[in-house]
Amino acid sequence: MGLIRYSAFRLAGMVATVLVGCVVVFLVMKAAPGDPALSILGESAHPEAIAAFRHKHNLDAPVLQQMANWFAGALRGDLGRSLTIAGGVPISELIAQKLPNTLFIGVFAVILAVIVSLVIGTIAALYRGRMADTVATSMAVLGISMPDFWLSYMLVFAFALGLGWFPSYGFVSPLDSLSGAFHSGLLPAVAVAAPMAAVYARTLRTALLGIAHQEYVTAARSFGFRPMFVFIHWVFRNALIPYVTIIGLQVRYILGGVVVIERIFGVPGVGSLMVDAGFARDYPVVMACTVVFLVIVLLVNFAVDVACSALDPRRTR
Amino acid sequence: MTDRSRNKFTRRAILKSATALGAMGLVPPWLAGRAYAAGETLRAGITGYNVINTFDPGRATLIPEFYVIWAIFNGLMKFDAKMNVVPDLAESFKVADNGTLEVRLRPGVKFQDGSALTADDVKFTIERISDEKFASPNRSKVQAIDRIDIVDPLTVRLATKEPFAPLLTFLANARTGTQILPRAALKAMGDDAFGKKPIGTGAWSVKDWRPGERVTLAAFDGYFGGKPKLAQVDVPLIAEESSGVTALLGGQIDLTSTAPFADVPDLMKKPELVVLKQAGLNCRFVQLNHRKPPFDDPVFRRAVSMAFDREAIVKAVLFGEGVPSAGLIPPSIEYAYGGNKRPLCTYDPAKAKAELARSKYPNGAEGVVLTWAQSWWKRSGEVFVGMVNQTLGTRLVLEVTDANTVFSRLKAGDFQASIWGWLGFIDADEYTYDIVHTKGWRNFAGYSNPKLDALLEQGRREINRDKRGAVYKAAENMMIEDMPILPLFCSNVHNLMTKKVHGFAQLPYSNYGDQFAGMTIG
Numbered sequence: 001m002g003l004i005r006y007s008a009f010r011l012a013g014m015v016a017t018v019l020v021g022c023v024v025v026f027l028v029m030k031a032a033p034g035d036p037a038l039s040i041l042g043e044s045a046h047p048e049a050i051a052a053f054r055h056k057h058n059l060d061a062p063v064l065q066q067m068a069n070w071f072a073g074a075l076r077g078d079l080g081r082s083l084t085i086a087g088g089v090p091i092s093e094l095i096a097q098k099l100p101n102t103l104f105i106g107v108f109a110v111i112l113a114v115i116v117s118l119v120i121g122t123i124a125a126l127y128r129g130r131m132a133d134t135v136a137t138s139m140a141v142l143g144i145s146m147p148d149f150w151l152s153y154m155l156v157f158a159f160a161l162g163l164g165w166f167p168s169y170g171f172v173s174p175l176d177s178l179s180g181a182f183h184s185g186l187l188p189a190v191a192v193a194a195p196m197a198a199v200y201a202r203t204l205r206t207a208l209l210g211i212a213h214q215e216y217v218t219a220a221r222s223f224g225f226r227p228m229f230v231f232i233h234w235v236f237r238n239a240l241i242p243y244v245t246i247i248g249l250q251v252r253y254i255l256g257g258v259v260v261i262e263r264i265f266g267v268p269g270v271g272s273l274m275v276d277a278g279f280a281r282d283y284p285v286v287m288a289c290t291v292v293f294l295v296i297v298l299l300v301n302f303a304v305d306v307a308c309s310a311l312d313p314r315r316t317r
Numbered sequence: 318m319t320d321r322s323r324n325k326f327t328r329r330a331i332l333k334s335a336t337a338l339g340a341m342g343l344v345p346p347w348l349a350g351r352a353y354a355a356g357e358t359l360r361a362g363i364t365g366y367n368v369i370n371t372f373d374p375g376r377a378t379l380i381p382e383f384y385v386i387w388a389i390f391n392g393l394m395k396f397d398a399k400m401n402v403v404p405d406l407a408e409s410f411k412v413a414d415n416g417t418l419e420v421r422l423r424p425g426v427k428f429q430d431g432s433a434l435t436a437d438d439v440k441f442t443i444e445r446i447s448d449e450k451f452a453s454p455n456r457s458k459v460q461a462i463d464r465i466d467i468v469d470p471l472t473v474r475l476a477t478k479e480p481f482a483p484l485l486t487f488l489a490n491a492r493t494g495t496q497i498l499p500r501a502a503l504k505a506m507g508d509d510a511f512g513k514k515p516i517g518t519g520a521w522s523v524k525d526w527r528p529g530e531r532v533t534l535a536a537f538d539g540y541f542g543g544k545p546k547l548a549q550v551d552v553p554l555i556a557e558e559s560s561g562v563t564a565l566l567g568g569q570i571d572l573t574s575t576a577p578f579a580d581v582p583d584l585m586k587k588p589e590l591v592v593l594k595q596a597g598l599n600c601r602f603v604q605l606n607h608r609k610p611p612f613d614d615p616v617f618r619r620a621v622s623m624a625f626d627r628e629a630i631v632k633a634v635l636f637g638e639g640v641p642s643a644g645l646i647p648p649s650i651e652y653a654y655g656g657n658k659r660p661l662c663t664y665d666p667a668k669a670k671a672e673l674a675r676s677k678y679p680n681g682a683e684g685v686v687l688t689w690a691q692s693w694w695k696r697s698g699e700v701f702v703g704m705v706n707q708t709l710g711t712r713l714v715l716e717v718t719d720a721n722t723v724f725s726r727l728k729a730g731d732f733q734a735s736i737w738g739w740l741g742f743i744d745a746d747e748y749t750y751d752i753v754h755t756k757g758w759r760n761f762a763g764y765s766n767p768k769l770d771a772l773l774e775q776g777r778r779e780i781n782r783d784k785r786g787a788v789y790k791a792a793e794n795m796m797i798e799d800m801p802i803l804p805l806f807c808s809n810v811h812n813l814m815t816k817k818v819h820g821f822a823q824l825p826y827s828n829y830g831d832q833f834a835g836m837t838i839g
Contacts, residue, residue: 168567
């Protein structure tokens with residue numbers, strides 16, 4: 001199966017996943033009680049005003065027809081305008097404003113998590129059973145168990161209000177100032193990275209320990225290479241495959257799972273946008289965020305698959 | 318082994334240059350790029366909300382929208398520190414015996430595009446929100462106005478079919494939607510564009526707006542009240558109230574629009590902060606549905622009202638930041654406030670049980686009380702349901718959903734009871750007519766008492782304030798006998814600011830943007 005056919009299959013699969021995901025989210029949103037008209041027309045909404053609003057935004061049409069209209073628009077590249085959280089603003093503009101923030105914090109967090117977990121996971125595996133391993137493993141357990149809002153506030157109290165090294169609230173968009181984004185984004189990135197680093201470290205440790213006992217490792221050592229050389233090129237290199245896979249799986253967390261952290265630090269991200277839109281029944285925004293999330297997750301998974309097959313020494317040249 | 322020294326693009330070289338570039342990026346722009354750095358700018362955070370859809374007073378419905386609108390526009394009237402109605406864009410006004418209001422406008426007032434304010438703009442503004450086709454959510458404020466006459470370019474006469482006492486308050490720069498708009502500019506821009514880049518007579522114009530994130534206001538030097546002392550106001554929209562507190566403590570903002578109740582006692586002890594608080598203009602109550610059991614029986618309703626302790630809710634849920642209520646009209650509307658010591662709203666288990674025995678549902682009545690998960694709405698519901706069940710042996714259940722769903726169900730009549738309330742209304746009429754008059758559009762209960770209706774209509778017609786107050790006190794006494802809703806409490810409004818902020822006067826309707834023009838920092 002050539003590369004082209006494989007890519008075509010994967011692409012078709014991705015498109016199908018996005019379609020199914022959008023249909024499901026659309027139907028679930030419509031099934032939930034609540035009315036966007038009330039959100040925007042307020043308490044004194046007269047029945048005629050509500051009816052006029054629903055008609056103007058095609059909310060009184062049959063659900064399947066509304067869905068078809070949305071798909072038709074999306075395929076043209078028109079994601080519509082916000083109904084109730086940014087009245088009338090084109091949704092592509094909203095996403096363009098907020099996606100860079102989410103991606104910046106996400107990538108920043110992944111880099112921090114990778115650096116920390118490489119160190120902790122390797123030390124834990126190399127010094128298995130000894131004090132260093134216990135310390136490293138405990139840190140990992142702590143990282144997974146800390147509630148994200150608690151950790152966020154602890155970071156704010158310690159490093160922002162306490163030491164004053166970082167702002168206690170607010171995020172400078174990377175499009176405005178890259179250095180400002182790094183400065184104001186460090187604490188949120190650390191809060192996002194903590195549980196990820198814990199998971200990565202545990203995965204790496206387990207993979208390293210598992211591979212260390214394999215027969216090919218023993219064979220490599222029997223060639224007389226130094227232990228560190230064997231470790232890097234035989235053990236570590238192969239442990240990267242499950243490690244990179246886990247990194248890819250966590251991408252959905254940095255997109256939508258960090259809403260609480262975004263709220264606490266004031267990072268205007270896509271996750272918060274989707275949550276606010278959900279509460280305000282802003283259907284077009286929720287759908288647009290769904291598409292963005294699905295596409296990014298699928299692309300990252302594809303990239304992970306490519307990386308893993310590149311890392312695998314068994315693949316044919 | 319390759320000869321690494323010949324290859325210019327060694328890993329080391331790349332790493333070195335990348336680090337150098339990165340370090341360059343971290344120097345001076347770093348300081349400028351700091352999130353919300355301090356300076357000639359007031360950073361006034363709106364806390365607890367983050368949705369603004371429009372800056373058009375004719376379309377605004379949400380609290381944060383009005384917070385900013387009050388900085389961009391003026392009304393014909395405004396409130397002074399004692400909640401008296403005083404002229405704003407008006408220079409003077411006269412109310413005739415038949416209720417007709419004649420307003421003389423201040424000469425020389427300019428809109429932010431340089432055009433002059435005239436009586437025609439007043440006429441345009443009111444006609445626009447009266448228009449059924451425009452479907453303004455604030456239409457009810459001007460529905461009583463029958464005719465608008467332009468006497469001369471600076472004088473306008475508003476006539477009502479019969480005297481309408483709330484008219485003056487409905488024309489104030491509060492949560493009314495009657496802020497004066499420029500006819501020419503609006504027609505040129507169109508409604509949608511005007512909602513994003515509004516033009517008003519106020520001291521501030523919208524320089525930048527990032528939905529869900531912040532609004533940036535720039536000073537209007539030609540403001541009729543005098544050029545503002547500050548050049549710019551940043552208004553970050555901070556969804557989490559507690560994040561607003563940390564932002565203030567960390568020096569990222571100078572002022573907040575609310576404070577979390579639980580933190581107020583501790584914040585008041587901090588010497589570097591100023592905490593403003595007073596009883597707010599709001600009413601919180603349990604909305605009941607009279608079309609379904611068990612709250613279709615007034616005797617049962619009275620029993621439930623005496624079966625729980627409002628004082629306990631204020632202490633436990635609001636941390637003391639509120640006042641128990643025995644009616645709908647809040648204490649800050651002094652002339653009409655009837656006090657909170659009515660026996661039917663006082664906790665008395667013995668009387669409650671006696672009343673229950675006389676009701677249609679003496680044994681273990683079931684009911685679902687709706688609420689939503691935000692801060693004290695849910696906690697109030699928990700304490701209310703818990704105490705009533707304990708006192709009366711009823712089987713009430715709290716159902717936690719979200720605000721949008723609750724509102725939809727109230728409008729549809731698909732509920733038995735719900736924690737509910739209203740914030741920011743400024744006239745006794747809004748707190749009573751709309752909620753308990755047969756035709757009141759906030760009358761989700763389906764309650765109808767023709768004698769009460771007559772009293773409330775009389776309250777609308779009575780221009781003399783003291784006489785009007787007496788009417789509303791009598792109306793509330795009458796209403797409480799039927800107990801159409803269960804009063805809970807009136808909560809405090811709060812503002813937090815650093816000691817460097819001067820010139821902010823807190824008013825009970827939770828004002829904000831109207832204060833920016835007179836404020837300084839330092």
